[in-house]
Amino acid sequence: MKKSEIVKDMKAFTGSAFINRSEFARYLGVQPKHADKYLVGLEHIGRMYFIPDVAEALLKEAVVR
Secondary structure, three states: OOHHHHHHHHHHHHOOOEEEHHHHHHHHOOOHHHHHHHHOOOOEEOOEEEHHHHHHHHHHOOOOO
């Protein structure tokens, strides 16, 4: 997975450069409370998060086996 691929996919999913908590949870296929761990500490405008920041946070939690 590359950050650029995730960003492109999320932007296609939302149609925007920003994503909110519920959209992000739907994107991951999880309940919103399970998506929160990726959003903690990220800058946001209202309830919207900048997709490249979210993608970076997601990749920080990725496990390589």
